[in-house]
Every structure is written in structure tokens, then in C-alpha cells.
Amino acid sequence: MSENPAMKAARIAIVGAGPAGIRAAERLVAAGLHPIVIDEGSRAGGQIYRQPPEGFTRSPAELYGPEAGKASALHSLFQAMVADGRLTHHPATSVIALRDHRLHILGPDGPGTIVYDRLILATGASDRVAPIPGWQNAGIYTLGAMQIALKAQGLALGRRIVLVGSGPLLTLVGAQLVKAGAAVEAVLDTATWRDQASGFGDLLARPGLAIRGLGLRATLGRRYRAGVVPERIEANENGPIALHWRDARGRSHRTPCDAVGMGWHLKAETHLAGLAGCTFDYSERWHQWLPRMNALGRAGEGLYLAGDGARLLGADAAEVTGRLAASACLQDLGIAAPSVETDLAELARLERFAAGLARAFPWPAARLRDLADDTIICRCENVTAGAIREAVSRGADEANRAKSLSRLGMGRCQGRYCELAGAEVIAGAASCAAKEAGRLRPQAPIRPAPIAAYLPKS
Amino acid sequence: MSGPGRIQRLAEKDRPSVRFHLDGKPVSALVGDTVLTAVLAHAPRLRISEFGLEARAGFCLMGACQDCWIWQESGPRLRACSTPLAEGMRLLTAPPEVWP
Numbered sequence: 001m002s003e004n005p006a007m008k009a010a011r012i013a014i015v016g017a018g019p020a021g022i023r024a025a026e027r028l029v030a031a032g033l034h035p036i037v038i039d040e041g042s043r044a045g046g047q048i049y050r051q052p053p054e055g056f057t058r059s060p061a062e063l064y065g066p067e068a069g070k071a072s073a074l075h076s077l078f079q080a081m082v083a084d085g086r087l088t089h090h091p092a093t094s095v096i097a098l099r100d101h102r103l104h105i106l107g108p109d110g111p112g113t114i115v116y117d118r119l120i121l122a123t124g125a126s127d128r129v130a131p132i133p134g135w136q137n138a139g140i141y142t143l144g145a146m147q148i149a150l151k152a153q154g155l156a157l158g159r160r161i162v163l164v165g166s167g168p169l170l171t172l173v174g175a176q177l178v179k180a181g182a183a184v185e186a187v188l189d190t191a192t193w194r195d196q197a198s199g200f201g202d203l204l205a206r207p208g209l210a211i212r213g214l215g216l217r218a219t220l221g222r223r224y225r226a227g228v229v230p231e232r233i234e235a236n237e238n239g240p241i242a243l244h245w246r247d248a249r250g251r252s253h254r255t256p257c258d259a260v261g262m263g264w265h266l267k268a269e270t271h272l273a274g275l276a277g278c279t280f281d282y283s284e285r286w287h288q289w290l291p292r293m294n295a296l297g298r299a300g301e302g303l304y305l306a307g308d309g310a311r312l313l314g315a316d317a318a319e320v321t322g323r324l325a326a327s328a329c330l331q332d333l334g335i336a337a338p339s340v341e342t343d344l345a346e347l348a349r350l351e352r353f354a355a356g357l358a359r360a361f362p363w364p365a366a367r368l369r370d371l372a373d374d375t376i377i378c379r380c381e382n383v384t385a386g387a388i389r390e391a392v393s394r395g396a397d398e399a400n401r402a403k404s405l406s407r408l409g410m411g412r413c414q415g416r417y418c419e420l421a422g423a424e425v426i427a428g429a430a431s432c433a434a435k436e437a438g439r440l441r442p443q444a445p446i447r448p449a450p451i452a453a454y455l456p457k458s
Numbered sequence: 459m460s461g462p463g464r465i466q467r468l469a470e471k472d473r474p475s476v477r478f479h480l481d482g483k484p485v486s487a488l489v490g491d492t493v494l495t496a497v498l499a500h501a502p503r504l505r506i507s508e509f510g511l512e513a514r515a516g517f518c519l520m521g522a523c524q525d526c527w528i529w530q531e532s533g534p535r536l537r538a539c540s541t542p543l544a545e546g547m548r549l550l551t552a553p554p555e556v557w558p
Contacts, residue, residue, distance in 0.1 A: 040521055040540070047520055053490040053542065056470050092540075094521075126522045138503035138515035139464060145519035153495045154470035157515075180468045237513060238502035239464070258502075259464070269522070379517065379525070382509040412524035417517070448524055452534060 007333045008032045013103055013114055015039075015095050015272060016122035018046020019070075019315050020307025022078045023322030024120050024329075029086045031335050036114055038090045038105055044078040046124055046307075047144060048315045051075060052152045063151055065176075066212065070315070090114075097444035098275050101302075104445075110453050118302040118332070120325050121272050122318070123309035127263035128288070130364050131421050132164070132243075133232040135262065136376045139239025143169045143263035147176065156182035158259020162243045164188040164230050166361035167265035168213065168314075174223065175216040186255045187220050188245055190264070191361045192227035199360025205352040229367065233260055264363055267420060269309045274442035276303050282435040285355060286312055287363040288420055289439040295344060296328035297321055304329050312358075317350040368421050369428030377425055378418040380411020388422060389429040397430035399423060399438045412448055415440045464498040464515060478547040479531070487543055494519070494526050494538035497549060504528050504538055505551055529553055 012028055014021045017039035028035045037044075043051040049064065049071040060068035081087050093107030103114040127142035134140075141149075141157055143165060149157050156177060161184050163174050174187040203210045217224055227248030234242045234254075242256045267288055274280070278291035278299050290311065293299040297306050304325035307318035320343045330337035371377070373386030383406055391405035399422065402408055408422045409415030415422075419440050426437040473488040480500055487496035494516050497504055503513035505528050516526035519539045526538040529550035536549075 042542075052470070055473065055490050057472075058469055062469075126518060126520065136507070136510060136512055138513040141516065142518050142523075145517060148519040149465070149495075150468070153490075153492065155468055155495065156466045157498075158464060159466050182466065182468060235512070239513070239515065376510075379523070380509075382507065412527075413522060416522050447521070448527075448537075450534070 007335055010333055011036070011115060011117045012120065012329060013038065013116035013118075014120045014122060015103070016046065016124055016307065016309070017041060017044035017078065017089070017091075018122060018124050018307060018318060019049065019074055020124075020309075020318035020322035020325070021046070021120070021122035022074050023319045024122060024306055024326040025081060025087050026077060027323050027326035027338065028329065029081055031330050031337070033335075034087060036088045036090070036116070038093050038095055038103065038114070040092065040094050042092045044089070044091075045071065045075055046318075047148065049074055050148060050152050052154070056154070058154070067315070070319075074319075094447045095272060096447050096449050098272060106447070106449055106453060111449075118304070118329050119276065120304045120306060120329060121276070121309060122307040122322060122325075123269040123272055125266035125268050125308035125312060126416055127169075128265050128267040128363070128420060129262060129417050130165070130264050130368055131371065131375055131377055131379075132230045132262065133372065133375045134235055134240070135233055135260075136379050136382060137233065137235035137239055139235070139259045140233060141259065141261050143173045143261045146261040147173045150176060150180055150182075156180070156259075157261070158239075158257065159183055160185050160257045161259045161261060162186045162188065162255050162257040163261045164190070164228070164243065164245070165261075165263040166191040166364075167263065168357060168361070169263055169265070170361075171213060171216045171220065171224070173261060175219040178219055178223075184220075184223055185257050186243075187224045188228040188230065188243070189224065189226045189361075190228055190230065190364050190367075192248060195362055196226065196360045199356040199358070202352050202356025203360065205349050205356065209353070265357070265361060266308060266312050267416065268312060269416075271414070271442040271446040273299065273305060273309065275444060275446070276300065278303070278305075280439055282439075284435075285358045287365065287434060295324075296340060297325035298328050298332075302332070311351075311354075313347075313350050313354045317347060317354070320347050320350065363420075365424050365434065368424035371425065377422050378408050378411055380413050380418070381407050383408045383418070385425050388425045392426055392429035397426060397432065397437070399426065399440050402426050402437075403440060409440045414443065414446060462502065463500050464502045465495060467499075476543050476545050478543060478545070478549060480549050481551055491543045492539055493528065493536055493541045493543050493547070493549065496543040497528065497538060497551065501551060503551065
């Protein structure tokens with residue numbers, strides 16, 4: 001293939017510097033391009049391989065455990081590309097809007113724009129949360145928050161912690177906190193043993209990881225309980241006092257605590273993909289809307305998706321899909337790209353494992369539909385399940401209409417933490433499937449943009 | 459809003475200290491702390507919810523939920539989880555009285 005030198009001047013923007021964004025950048029740099037990488041982190045690595053601030057002294061082995069080699073490789077690769085001037089890095093910078101091949105960014109130096117020819121979105125994911133009555137109090141965190149506090153700040157967010165939810169992060173964060181010396185009172189999994197057994201066959205697609213998961217469970221010992229139904233968080237003005245829950249046999253328990261970590265696997269961060277015009281399909285596997293794309297991550301003209309923001313396949317798959325998205329981008333530019341066959345085969349194996357995880361640790365849809373009317377669903381503005389049901393009774397059986405009538409999803413997180421639970425409440429009230437409740441349309445700016453940033457400095 | 463701190467430091471404790479003011483009182487935290495860490499080292503919570511009676515202390519710690527915006531005496535608010543603590547910051551867990 002003959003290569004047009006002008007093609008190498010193509011302006012490629014990558015949003016996100018986690019494993020997907022870093023591997024995408026690496027492949028573009030290897031082909032002689034100079035990508036622009038915009039990332040909200042102060043240092044590259046994403047959430048999974050988040051780096052503590054300068055001056056912290058724990059070793060990669062202490063920070064990342066068995067993944068230390070992968071974390072260090074990505075960090076040093078990115079650092080080298082920056083140091084050699086092979087890419088432009090905008091750290092601590094949010095992309096808050098995009099339109100007409102222009103990213104609107106907000107960073108340490110204020111607002112700005114970046115014009116691009118092609119865009120790779122590697123925006124990652126956040127915790128998928130299922131409200132528990134009382135979760136609006138201080139001292140209730142996501143599982144991801146518990147892990148970030150430990151990794152990036154060396155601390156526990158409480159002195160008596162209860163973790164509740166389901167998914168690989170539940171066991172991992174519990175074990176990491178226990179090893180670091182935190183007082184973890186209980187690790188309560190809403191997945192039953194039967195759920196977990198149903199995913200086991202596919203989890204064997206990665207036998208090493210499956211065995212490691214069992215090892216982490218062993219670290220938790222009797223703190224770990226399966227088949228739990230969380231009932232409510234009892235709290236005072238300073239935060240939680242206890243979590244009330246029922247065990248698999250229906251017996252009631254009250255576990256005293258001063259902090260709760262909660263999460264049910266992940267929710268893809270798709271706001272920019274939405275603004276970029278992607279079509280979305282409801283994934284019955286993940287109980288959420290995911291952007292439509294082809295096997296390499298092509299999602300539109302000059303638009304490519306990679307990592308957990310596209311498919312919830314985890315950090316190793318993010319490296320694979322980052323490379324694939326970059327290959328697709330190079331192909332479309334008419335530049336010779338490395339073969340994708342090996343990566344596609346690897347991706348198939350990782351997808352099988354992820355399918356096993358989804359089955360083993362299900363989303364608690366039925367519990368959400370049955371939440372009492374006074375349970376808060378939107379944590380930003382304290383919109384209750386009852387207020388949503390009231391909106392549905394007035395004809396708002398679709399997410400965007402329910403948003404208008406109840407303010408569900410209109411708060412500062414812009415629906416990131418209430419959309420999926422809200423969809424279950426809408427669907428329950430309207431007697432339809434969660435898919436029929438639809439998807440919240442993203443609105444720019446997708447992060448709060450203080451007006452002061454746009455006023456002239458006088 | 460006084461009371462015991464929420465957090466428990468488990469590692470990286472040997473960092474130099476940074477002085478700041480919390481609700482008018484001089485306190486200190488460590489170099490490399492976020493504003494969220496620094497405040498929660500001295501208090502169980504960051505702010506009061508605008509929409510309910512309960513307090514808030516952050517939720518996602520990754521800049522996605524916007525639960526941790528807190529006040530400064532000078533007016534502008536900060537997203538506590540993603541803002542590094544700086545010497546001399548004057549932070550408030552309640553809105554300043556002059557705020558309309």
C-alpha cells in the first residue's frame with residue numbers, strides 16, 4: 001500500500017489514557033502519527049492502573065498486586081512517548097462537549113478546543129450502582145471509590161467498612177482493604193452460589209484469573225456472604241451506623257459500620273459517544289445501553305471506540321481493543337496497520353470470560369423494581385422511586401420524559417449513577433422491559449463547567 | 459462541623475505536612491492529599507446536601523458523580539476528589555454566610 005505523507009499529518013484525538021487509550025496511542029505513534037491524548041487523570045493509567053501523586057513510595061507490586069507488570073509497562077510506555085515528543089498529552093483535562101470535529105476541553109489552563117480528523121474514545125467506565133434505602137448519606141461510596149482511596153491516597157474511607165454488591169470488584173476491593181489493614185466487617189454479595197456456578201464454565205476461559213478470584217475469596221474468609229439481600233443503611237448525621245441485610249436463608253442481620261462501599265460491576269461511560277452520534281443498543285447481558293460498533297471498534301465516520309467505555313471486558317481487553325481501534329483508524333487512513341487476527345482471537349476469549357462474569361454476578365433488577373416509594377434513586381437531587389412512579393402514572397413511561405417530569409437524571413452526575421436503577425423503576429411501574437424505558441440522551445457539557453472559566457480575567 | 463475524621467490512613471504516612479483552614483480553624487494534612495482526603499482527615503463529612511437533610515462525603519472519587527464540590531472562603535467551589543490540597547487553602551463544609 002502506498003502511503004500518502006499527508007495521511008501521517010492526520011490529527012487523531014484520543015480521549016482517555018487508561019490501558020485502551022495508551023495502547024491506541026502506541027500503535028498510532030509506531031505508524032508515525034502524533035496523537036493528542038486528553039485525560040482527566042493527572043497522570044496516565046486510567047482508574048485500574050491509577051498512579052498515586054508524585055512523591056508516594058509504595059512499589060507497583062504493593063499498588064497493583066499481580067497486575068504490577070502490566071501497570072508499570074503502560075506507565076513507562078506512556079511516559080516515554082510523552083518524553084520523546086511523540087504525542088501531546090493534556091492531563092487533568094475533561095472533554096465537555098464535541099461537535100463538527102472539534103473537542104471542547106476544560107483543563108488546568110481553562111477552556112480550549114482541539115480540532116481533530118479522527119477520534120478514538122477510550123473513556124472507561126464507572127461503578128454500576130443499585131440504590132439501597134439510605135444510600136444518600138455521607139460515608140456511602142462506590143467500590144471504585146474505596147479502591148481509588150486505597151491506591152491513590154493510601155487510606156480507607158472508614159474505620160469499620162461493609163462492602164455490598166456483586167461483581168469481580170467486590171471481592172477484589174475487599175481483599176485489598178483487608179491486606180492493607182482496614183477493618184472490613186463484611187463483604188456481602190447479592191449473587192447467589194447458584195448464580196456464580198452458572199457462570200463458572202465461561203470463567204474457565206481464564207483459568208488463572210478464576211483461581212485468583214477464589215484465592216481472594218479465601219482472604220475474606222467468613223466476612224464473605226453470598227445470596228445477600230441488602231435492606232437499608234441506618235445512618236446518623238455523620239454517616240452510616242449499620243447495614244441491615246437478609247442472608248440467603250432469609251434471616252435478618254444488622255452489621256455495624258461507619259462506611260459502606262457498593263457496586264454491581266460497571267457502567268460504560270458513553271456520554272461522548274452519544275454526543276458523537278453513535279447508535280446505541282440495549283445489552284441484555286450488561287443491562288445497559290452500549291454504542292454500536294464493528295469488531296475493530298469503528299462506530300462512525302472517523303470515530304472509534306475502545307476499552308470499557310465500549311464493552312465491559314476489563315483492563316486486559318482494553319489493551320487489545322485500544323490496539324484494534326488504532327488499527328481501524330490506520331486502515332481508514334490508508335496507512336499499513338499491524339495484523340488484527342491475534343488480537344481478535346484473544347478478544348473472543350476475553351469476551352467469553354466477561355460473559356461468565358455477567359452471569360455469575362447479576363444486576364439486581366427485581367429488587368430495584370420493588371424498592372419502597374421513599375427510596376432515593378437519584379442521589380444528586382434526592383429523587384425518590386415514588387416520584388418516578390408518579391411521573392410514569394402521568395404518562396412518562398420513557399427515560400427522557402420521566403427526566404422532565406421528575407428530574408431523574410437531571411442532577412450533576414447527569415444520570416451516570418441513577419439511569420439504570422431509574423430505568424428499572426420506570427419499567428416496573430410501566431410493566432415493561434428496562435429496554436423499553438429507553439436511554440437518557442446525553443447533554444453537553446458532560447462535566448460541570450464553572451461559568452468563571454469562561455469569563456474574561458480582569 | 460467538628461468531629462472525628464472519617465478516613466483511616468493505612469500507608470504513605472511519612473509525607474511532609476500542609477497547613478490549611480477548615481471552617482476557620484487551622485489544621486494540617488499531608489503533601490499529595492486531595493482536598494477530599496484532607497477534609498475527611500478532620501471531619502466525617504464534606505458538605506450538606508442541597509436536596510435533603512443528610513450530609514455528603516463524596517461518592518465515586520473519580521470525578522464522575524460531582525458529590526464532593528465544597529466551598530472556599532473566597533467563593534469558588536472545588537471538586538474535592540480531584541483537587542490537590544494546597545498550602546493555605548481556606549475550605550468550608552457549609553456555604554459562606556454572604557452567599558445569596
